[in-house]
Amino acid sequence: MPAPKVLISDALSEAAVQIFRDRGIDVDFRPELGKDKDALAAIIGDYDGLAIRSATKVTPKILAQGSRLRVIGRAGIGVDNVDVPAATAKGVIVMNTPFGNSITTAEHAIALMFALARQIPQADTSTQSGKWEKNRFMGVELTAKTLGVIGCGNIGAIVADRAIGLKLKVVAYDPFLSPERALEIGVEKVELDQLLARADIITLHVPMTDKTRNILSAEALARTKPGVRIINCARGGLVDEAALRAALDSGHVAGAAFDVFVEEPARENPLFGHPNVICTPHLGASTNEAQENVALQVAEQMADYLLSGAITNAINFPSISAEEAPRLKPFVALADKLGSFLGQLTDAPIKGIRITYEGEVAGMNTRALTSAAVTGVLRPFLADINMVSAPAIARERGIVIDEVKRAGGNGDYESVVRITVEAEDMPRDAAGTVFHDGKPRVIEIRSIEIDAAFAPHMLYVRNHDKPGFIGRFGSVLGEAGVNVATFNLGREQEGGNAIAFVAVDGPVSPAVLEQIAAIPQVKRVRAVSF
Numbered sequence: 001m002p003a004p005k006v007l008i009s010d011a012l013s014e015a016a017v018q019i020f021r022d023r024g025i026d027v028d029f030r031p032e033l034g035k036d037k038d039a040l041a042a043i044i045g046d047y048d049g050l051a052i053r054s055a056t057k058v059t060p061k062i063l064a065q066g067s068r069l070r071v072i073g074r075a076g077i078g079v080d081n082v083d084v085p086a087a088t089a090k091g092v093i094v095m096n097t098p099f100g101n102s103i104t105t106a107e108h109a110i111a112l113m114f115a116l117a118r119q120i121p122q123a124d125t126s127t128q129s130g131k132w133e134k135n136r137f138m139g140v141e142l143t144a145k146t147l148g149v150i151g152c153g154n155i156g157a158i159v160a161d162r163a164i165g166l167k168l169k170v171v172a173y174d175p176f177l178s179p180e181r182a183l184e185i186g187v188e189k190v191e192l193d194q195l196l197a198r199a200d201i202i203t204l205h206v207p208m209t210d211k212t213r214n215i216l217s218a219e220a221l222a223r224t225k226p227g228v229r230i231i232n233c234a235r236g237g238l239v240d241e242a243a244l245r246a247a248l249d250s251g252h253v254a255g256a257a258f259d260v261f262v263e264e265p266a267r268e269n270p271l272f273g274h275p276n277v278i279c280t281p282h283l284g285a286s287t288n289e290a291q292e293n294v295a296l297q298v299a300e301q302m303a304d305y306l307l308s309g310a311i312t313n314a315i316n317f318p319s320i321s322a323e324e325a326p327r328l329k330p331f332v333a334l335a336d337k338l339g340s341f342l343g344q345l346t347d348a349p350i351k352g353i354r355i356t357y358e359g360e361v362a363g364m365n366t367r368a369l370t371s372a373a374v375t376g377v378l379r380p381f382l383a384d385i386n387m388v389s390a391p392a393i394a395r396e397r398g399i400v401i402d403e404v405k406r407a408g409g410n411g412d413y414e415s416v417v418r419i420t421v422e423a424e425d426m427p428r429d430a431a432g433t434v435f436h437d438g439k440p441r442v443i444e445i446r447s448i449e450i451d452a453a454f455a456p457h458m459l460y461v462r463n464h465d466k467p468g469f470i471g472r473f474g475s476v477l478g479e480a481g482v483n484v485a486t487f488n489l490g491r492e493q494e495g496g497n498a499i500a501f502v503a504v505d506g507p508v509s510p511a512v513l514e515q516i517a518a519i520p521q522v523k524r525v526r527a528v529s530f
Contacts, residue, residue, distance in 0.1 A: 004306040005068075009033040009040055010053035012075055016295035023303040025049075041065045049073065049302050052081070060086040071305050073298040076101060076285055078235075080208075084315055091386030094315040095301050099154055100294035101285035106158035108284045109203050109233045112257035113163075116201075116229050117142055119255075121278050143167045148199025150215065151206030151234065152177045152187060159203055160187050171195050174206075196223045201231065208235040218243035227254045233284045236261040245270040248277065259284050311368075317388050318367035328368055331361055331417065332387075334440030335369045337454045337530050338419050338432045339376025341442070344528045345460065346377075348425035352400035353377055361415035362405040370403055373419050413443065448499050450490035454530045455503035461516065462523040465491045465498035469521040473500070476519070480512045497523075 005026040008017065012029075020027035028047075033040045034055035044050065044066045051073045052058065058072055063086050071093045072082055079096050087094050115121055118139035126133050147163045149156045152172040160170045164186050172187040173195045182189040192215075195202070202224070206212045216230065216239040230253060232239055241262060247253040248271075255276040261269055264282060271277045285294070304310040309329065310322035320328060335355070355373045357366050368387070375390040378399075385393060394401055400422075418431040431444035442452045446462075463469050470489075477484060483505040491498035508527050516525045 004048040006049040007047040008051040009056045012295040013292055016299040019299035058082040063090050071302055073302040075294040075298040088316045088389045091388045093317055095313050097294040097297040100297045101290035102154045104287045104290035105284040106155050109159050110162050112231050115278050116255045116257045145200040146198050148195040148202040150204045156205035157185050201229045203231040204234045204238045213237055214240045221247045229255045231257045233259040241270045248274050324365050330434045330438045331369050332372045334432050335372040336376040338430050339373040342421045342428045343377040343380040345428055346423050348423040350423050352422040354402040354420040356404040356418040358406045358416040359414050362407050445499055448490040450488055452488035452501040457504050458528050459502045461500040461525045463498050464521045465495050466521050472519050476515045
C-alpha cells in the first residue's frame with residue numbers, strides 16, 4: 001500500500017516537514033501555493049492531507065478537486081479560511097491546534113493591557129520625535145483593578161492566572177465555566193451585566209459565533225463602567241467597532257487595544273487614528289515558540305490520523321486516540337453495516353435513530369460508532385453521506401439521535417450494538433457483535449435471534465415458519481442460477497414468525513425477487529448489499 005501523501009501549502013517550519021518524513025509519509029513543501037488557488041486546485045487531487053496556516057483558503061472548488069483528500073490540518077486555532085461545511089460534506093476531517101499558541105496569545109493580551117494602562121506606544125512615538133511630554137502621559141496602576149474576562153477557556157484562564165499574579169481582581173463571564181473550575185483558577189464567575197458594570201478592563205477570549213458576534217454591542221458598551229479599557233485579541237466582530245469609536249470619542253471608554261478586526265488585513269477601520277487606541281496586526285500567535293509549536297502539533301496530528309486513524313482536535317468529528325483506533329475499527333464497521341441494513345429496509349421517513357451499547361462496547365468512545373451507525377442508516381437515502389457529515393445532516397433533517405449505554409451487557413456476548421430506526425410507518429431494529437476474529441456479525445433482527453456474517457450481496461426474507469419454505473426458496477434461487485454462500489435462519493417460535501438472512505454470490509434481479517415474494521410462506525423479501 002503506498003504511503004499517504006501530504007501537501008504543505010503554507011510556511012511551516014522544517015521540523016514539521018521532518019515529522020511527516022520520519023513517520024513514513026510523503027510530503028511536498030509548496031508554500032507558494034497558499035496564494036495561488038488555481039495551482040492548488042490543479043494538484044490537490046494527488047494528496048491525502050493538506051497542512052495549512054492562514055494564507056491558504058480551502059474553498060469548495062479546492063475540496064471538489066481533492067478526490068483523495070482525507071484531512072486538513074490548520075497550524076493555529078482559527079479555521080476561518082477553511083469551508084468547514086463543505087469539507088464535512090466531503091468527509092474530510094478538519095483539525096486545528098487550539099493549544100499551541102495559547103500562552104503566546106494570552107501574553108499578548110497582557111502586553112496590550114500594560115501598553116494601554118501606561119500609553120506606551122504613544123509615549124514612545126512622542127519621545128522618539130524629540131518631545132519630552134512627561135506630564136501628558138498619565139497612566140493608571142493595574143494593581144487592585146478589576147479585570148473582566150469574557151470567555152474563560154484555555155486562553156482566558158491563562159490571562160486570568162497572569163492577571164492574578166499582577167494583583168488584579170478577576171471576574172469572568174463564561175456560560176460553560178463551572179463553579180468548581182472558577183474556584184480552582186481563582187476567578188469570580190459572574191453574569192455579563194455584572195462584568196460590564198464592575199470591570200475596569202475588559203478582555204475578550206471567545207470564539208466568533210452567532211451568539212458572540214457583537215457581544216460588546218452599543219447597548220453593552222453603554223452598560224460598562226465609565227473609564228473602562230477594552231482589549232480584543234480573540235476575533236474581529238466580537239465588538240461593534242463603530243459603537244466603540246463613539247464611546248471612545250465621548251470619553252466613556254478610556255482606551256482600547258485591538259489585535260483583531262472585522263476585516264483583515266485592516267487597511268481602514270473606525271478605530272484607527274484615535275489617540276487612545278492601540279492596534280497590532282493580528283500578532284496574538286506571532287512568536288517563534290508558538291509558530292514552532294503549532295507546526296509540530298499539526299504534523300503529529302495529521303500523521304496519527306493518516307497512519308492509525310487517530311483523530312485529535314478535529315472541528316467536525318469526535319476525537320479518537322491512537323490507542324482507541326484499532327479497537328474501535330471493527331465496531332465502526334459493525335455499526336455502519338447494521339445501520340445500512342436497517343436503512344435499506346426502511347422506505348418511510350425516518351424520525352429517530354437509537355443506538356444502544358451493551359457490555360464492554362459501552363465503555364468505548366461511542367461517538368464515533370454513533371456517527372458510523374447514522375451514516376449507515378442514511379446512506380440508502382443520501383448516497384454522498386459519510387461519517388463526518390452524518391450527524392450534521394441528521395440534525396438538519398430533524399432526525400433525533402439517541403445513545404443508550406448499558407454496562408451490564410448481554411450474557412451471551414461481551415459487546416452488543418443494537419440499533420432501532422424509528423420511521424413513520426414502524427420501528428425496525430437489529431443487533432450485532434464483533435467476535436474475536438474481528439468480523440462483525442448480526443445476532444438479532446426484529447427481536448429474533450440469528451447468527452449471520454455480512455456479505456456484499458444478501459437476501460433478507462421474513463416468512464411464516466411452515467414446512468416447504470426452504471425447499472421452494474432454494475429452488476427459485478437454483479433455477480435462476482443464484483449461488484448461495486451462507487444460509488442463516490431464525491424464528492420467534494415453532495410455526496410463528498421467522499427470518500432468513502442469506503448471502504449470495506452476486507446481485508439478485510427484481511424478477512427473481514418477485515418469484516421469492518410469490519412463495520406462500522414469504523411475507524417480505526428485500527435484497528441488501530454491504
